Amino acid sequence: MNAARPHGAFSRIAALARKESKQIWRDPSSAVIVLFLPLFLLFLFGYGISLDAASVRIGIVIEEREPDAESLANAYLTAPDFAARIYESQALAEVALQANRLRGFLVIPSDFSQRLRARGSGPAQIYIITDGSQPNTAEIVANYSQGVLGAWTTQFARDQGLSAEPALTIEPRFWFNEDLRTRYNLVPGSIALVMTIIGTLLTALVMAREWERGTLEAVFATPVTSLELLASKLIPYFLLALATMAACVLAAVFLFGVPFRGSFLAILALTAAFLAPALGQGLLISSAAKNQFVASQLALFSGFLPAMLLSGFMFEIDSMPAPIQAITTIVPARYFVSGLQTVFLAGDVWSVLLPAIAKMLGLGAVMLFFAWRLTPKRIA
Amino acid sequence: MTAPLARLMDVTKSFAGLERPALDSITATINAGRLTGIVGPDGAGKTTMIRLLTGLVQPDSGAVEVLGADAKTNPGAVQAAIGYMPQRFGLYEDLSVQENLDLYADLQGLSETERQASFDRLLDFTDLKPFRERLAGKLSGGMKQKLGLACALLRRPRLLLLDEPSVGVDPVSRRELWAMVRALVDPETAIVWSTSYLDEAERCDETLLLTHGQLLYTGPPAGLTERVRGRIFRLHPAAAEKRSVLQALESDPAIADAVLQGDSIRVMTRPDASPQTRVLQGASPAAPRFEDAFVDRLGGSHAGPSPLGEAMRTIAASDAPVIEARGLTKRFGDFVAAQDITFQVRPGEVFGLLGPNGAGKSTTFKMLCGLLTPSGGEGHVAGFDLRRAAPMARSRLGYMAQKFSLYSELSVRQNLEFFAGIYGLKGAHRRSRIDTMLDVFELGALAHRNAGTLSLGFKQRLALASALLHEPEALFLDEPTSGVDPLARREFWSHINALVKKNVAVLVTTHFMEEAEYCDRISLIYRARLVAEGSPDALKAQVRGADLPDPTMEDAFIRLIERNDAQRDAA
Numbered sequence: 001m002n003a004a005r006p007h008g009a010f011s012r013i014a015a016l017a018r019k020e021s022k023q024i025w026r027d028p029s030s031a032v033i034v035l036f037l038p039l040f041l042l043f044l045f046g047y048g049i050s051l052d053a054a055s056v057r058i059g060i061v062i063e064e065r066e067p068d069a070e071s072l073a074n075a076y077l078t079a080p081d082f083a084a085r086i087y088e089s090q091a092l093a094e095v096a097l098q099a100n101r102l103r104g105f106l107v108i109p110s111d112f113s114q115r116l117r118a119r120g121s122g123p124a125q126i127y128i129i130t131d132g133s134q135p136n137t138a139e140i141v142a143n144y145s146q147g148v149l150g151a152w153t154t155q156f157a158r159d160q161g162l163s164a165e166p167a168l169t170i171e172p173r174f175w176f177n178e179d180l181r182t183r184y185n186l187v188p189g190s191i192a193l194v195m196t197i198i199g200t201l202l203t204a205l206v207m208a209r210e211w212e213r214g215t216l217e218a219v220f221a222t223p224v225t226s227l228e229l230l231a232s233k234l235i236p237y238f239l240l241a242l243a244t245m246a247a248c249v250l251a252a253v254f255l256f257g258v259p260f261r262g263s264f265l266a267i268l269a270l271t272a273a274f275l276a277p278a279l280g281q282g283l284l285i286s287s288a289a290k291n292q293f294v295a296s297q298l299a300l301f302s303g304f305l306p307a308m309l310l311s312g313f314m315f316e317i318d319s320m321p322a323p324i325q326a327i328t329t330i331v332p333a334r335y336f337v338s339g340l341q342t343v344f345l346a347g348d349v350w351s352v353l354l355p356a357i358a359k360m361l362g363l364g365a366v367m368l369f370f371a372w373r374l375t376p377k378r379i380a
Numbered sequence: 381m382t383a384p385l386a387r388l389m390d391v392t393k394s395f396a397g398l399e400r401p402a403l404d405s406i407t408a409t410i411n412a413g414r415l416t417g418i419v420g421p422d423g424a425g426k427t428t429m430i431r432l433l434t435g436l437v438q439p440d441s442g443a444v445e446v447l448g449a450d451a452k453t454n455p456g457a458v459q460a461a462i463g464y465m466p467q468r469f470g471l472y473e474d475l476s477v478q479e480n481l482d483l484y485a486d487l488q489g490l491s492e493t494e495r496q497a498s499f500d501r502l503l504d505f506t507d508l509k510p511f512r513e514r515l516a517g518k519l520s521g522g523m524k525q526k527l528g529l530a531c532a533l534l535r536r537p538r539l540l541l542l543d544e545p546s547v548g549v550d551p552v553s554r555r556e557l558w559a560m561v562r563a564l565v566d567p568e569t570a571i572v573w574s575t576s577y578l579d580e581a582e583r584c585d586e587t588l589l590l591t592h593g594q595l596l597y598t599g600p601p602a603g604l605t606e607r608v609r610g611r612i613f614r615l616h617p618a619a620a621e622k623r624s625v626l627q628a629l630e631s632d633p634a635i636a637d638a639v640l641q642g643d644s645i646r647v648m649t650r651p652d653a654s655p656q657t658r659v660l661q662g663a664s665p666a667a668p669r670f671e672d673a674f675v676d677r678l679g680g681s682h683a684g685p686s687p688l689g690e691a692m693r694t695i696a697a698s699d700a701p702v703i704e705a706r707g708l709t710k711r712f713g714d715f716v717a718a719q720d721i722t723f724q725v726r727p728g729e730v731f732g733l734l735g736p737n738g739a740g741k742s743t744t745f746k747m748l749c750g751l752l753t754p755s756g757g758e759g760h761v762a763g764f765d766l767r768r769a770a771p772m773a774r775s776r777l778g779y780m781a782q783k784f785s786l787y788s789e790l791s792v793r794q795n796l797e798f799f800a801g802i803y804g805l806k807g808a809h810r811r812s813r814i815d816t817m818l819d820v821f822e823l824g825a826l827a828h829r830n831a832g833t834l835s836l837g838f839k840q841r842l843a844l845a846s847a848l849l850h851e852p853e854a855l856f857l858d859e860p861t862s863g864v865d866p867l868a869r870r871e872f873w874s875h876i877n878a879l880v881k882k883n884v885a886v887l888v889t890t891h892f893m894e895e896a897e898y899c900d901r902i903s904l905i906y907r908a909r910l911v912a913e914g915s916p917d918a919l920k921a922q923v924r925g926a927d928l929p930d931p932t933m934e935d936a937f938i939r940l941i942e943r944n945d946a947q948r949d950a951a
């Protein structure tokens with residue numbers, strides 16, 4: 001592009017990178033984005049949002065006052081996952097469900113004990129009614145209540161001596177996240193979100209700010225090439241993002257007690273690979289958006305929201321419709337989330353990590369290339 | 381001596397969304413050893429021309445050659461050889477003076493030895509040596525401008541491009557900057573200075589006069605002013621009659637231009653008019669100015685008497701002030717934005733607040749409109765105390781903001797209806813006021829156009845129409861004509877003069893020295909204080925002396941500031 005001497009290029013990049021670092025250091029808002037925001041998000045996802053069901057409020061409607069029915073109801077009342085309450089009629093429970101005081105309720109019908117004892121008339125039934133408008137919670141209520149029911153049935157059979165031990169019992173064991181603690185998955189996922197903010201939002205904003213203040217015009221009118229300019233933005237923000245990453249990992253392990261089974265090298269490689277597309281996207285946005293408002297909107301829509309919704313962090317990719325799954329393949333956060341979860345919870349499984357790293361680097365190369373091509377040394 | 385350093389050859393440049401090209405088939409040369417002024421109102425194409433010379437903007441057609449290199453195919457070579465100071469100076473406000481210099485020295489590839497010599501030379505030149513550690517954002521406007529200049533001069537460029545370097549800075553700094561830049565001209569170097577101030581054009585060696593992307597004139601400024609020599613006169617009517625005389629002159633076919641200049645009226649006759657024309661009885665000849673010649677080149681002023689007078693009620697004449705500031709003070713934390721500001725504006729009077737950007741004009745203004753609560757002192761409009769009855773006061777005043785403050789997505793008529801609604805106009809009265817305004821400002825044909833698509837001049841008319849719907853007793857104008865061409869400025873002021881004859885009190889802020897001369901009385905505001913008050917001629921008389929037999933408004937401003945500083949130092 002430019003017939004500048006090569007040693008000149010290095011000193012220009014160094015000068016611009018030094019300038020950028022000073023600006024970061026002096027600008028109080030960068031401290032907010034780099035330190036406060038990541039910790040805030042980690043706390044939010046670590047403590048505030050949990051997909052675990054604890055003390056789910058349910059109702060129990062008993063339509064008969066027989067000992068068997070009372071015994072089953074008691075099993076629910078004492079189950080640790082539920083905060084259960086007896087309702088006199090189904091109508092009352094429905095009102096409570098509609099008023100959002102209950103997540104669901106179960107009905108022990110009036111023929112429950114009769115069916116339970118007299119085997120001829122088919123198996124005894126209870127009904128579980130859940131709030132389908134909150135599918136996650138509904139599923140949890142249904143699953144947990146199956147669990148309570150199963151335990152009670154086994155106990156009942158044993159007490160009655162009706163049949164011997166069940167021929168087969170399934171005892172589920174969840175690998176990697178033994179307690180099925182969603183926090184263990186959410187914390188690595190939210191780190192990916194934080195890194196998207198640092199990488200994409202911050203770089204897009206600082207470039208837009210230079211357009212707004214007219215400083216880029218003055219810099220462009222010197223022998224600097226656009227490649228040098230982009231490099232000088234990449235270097236400080238890459239290092240800054242690594243520092244934030246270190247803080248996030250420490251917080252995850254020591255504050256939130258997330259196990260860390262992988263190695264330092266693996267997480268460094270993963271982070272470095274993710275920063276290529278994240279920073280590239282920020283610079284790409286700034287080539288189109290020349291004011292901070294548009295830049296932040298674009299960064300939220302194209303960076304933050306996909307990282308939140310399409311990375312497998314909140315919603316499982318396998319359960320998405322095929323077209324959406326196809327879109328997730330170009331969301332770099334997708335590979336970062338799965339990679340981080342692997343490093344934290346499973347360890348250095350290179351057969352998983354290496355393809356993820358390769359894909360992130362590939363996406364990064366594409367974005368950086370376009371950022372370079374689309375950031376001409378032109379005002380208009 | 382005058383070898384061309386840069387050339388534009390039949391250059392056309394258009395931008396998407398604009399009706400006409402920003403520059404239309406321009407051919408011009410920039411010569412070594414000369415200070416070349418690119419002169420013209422806002423939107424004329426000045427910045428586009430400078431950016432073409434930096435290689436940051438590419439022409440649609442034609443060629444730009446700078447120091448022997450083609451700016452289109454080899455912008456790198458151009459950028460390695462020029463010095464460029466963009467508008468707002470291109471400084472990093474969170475870096476210190478020295479850090480800004482270091483950065484630009486690195487970017488321009490200065491070696492260690494060159495660098496030290498260059499820094500010493502420029503810090504001396506700009507008097508910035510004591511401020512090396514200060515953040516650029518904490519410098520005054522004049523100092524920022526000097527630092528921007530220093531950054532552009534680090535490598536002694538052969539072509540120095542300055543884009544509107546003097547916008548909004550105080551007259552003292554402006555004068556210093558001119559002296560500094562003058563000193564840089566040498567036989568090897570060319571300097572380009574763009575400006576919308578026509579008085580600056582007279583100080584250039586060469587001018588490129590632009591309007592609407594067209595080149596109206598190239599050559600020394602004297603070449604243009606020569607056209608009107610012998611056609612410029614000053615009339616001295618009685619103070620009470622000056623606006624009536626002005627209106628009569630505006631409709632006189634022998635007169636190409638007439639404007640107020642303090643207590644007198646500056647007149648330019650048409651080229652074919654007999655110099656013995658009757659209206660010039662008692663007139664004294666005057667030296668032509670660049671602005672006169674520009675107006676002449678544009679075919680003379682067509683302002684004519686404004687029909688606005690018929691559309692406004694006559695307000696009872698009275699000696700009681702309509703607008704009154706008594707010791708108005710505004711502090712933002714430790715910073716004093718306005719200190720002890722006192723003045724009065726009577727019906728039928730135009731009062732100007734003259735001062736550089738950041739002096740406290742807008743702060744004073746906003747306190748008097750009830751938009752800012754004073755930290756001390758009192759303000760009254762139409763008899764209402766702004767502290768207790770700001771909404772009542774606001775309903776009696778019209779306000780025209782500095783920036784276009786109408787709704788771009790609403791049509792012209794919808795904007796007027798919105799403001800009519802705000803001012804509580806109803807029914808038939810409301811319809812008739814809106815129709816009257818559309819007529820007076822010739823906006824009828826555009827009534828259904830979105831306000832955002834209007835040209836600068838029509839936007840300004842709409843803004844004034846919106847402020848006058850409710851026939852206010854007081855009109856507030858914040859920098860009403862900065863950057864508009866002289867014809868649009870004359871048209872605007874013909875409307876204001878018509879209002880004044882109906883006894884509306886007008887308060888106007890400006891940093892234009894010429895515009896100050898249209899006022900009956902002015903206050904000079906400098907560093908949050910009123911430095912002097914009086915009629916333009918009285919202020920000029922205060923500084924007249926052996927060394928300054930015919931002081932300009934700018935001379936008066938500078939002298940009065942110096943005296944005020946000296947008094948305060950002595951106190």
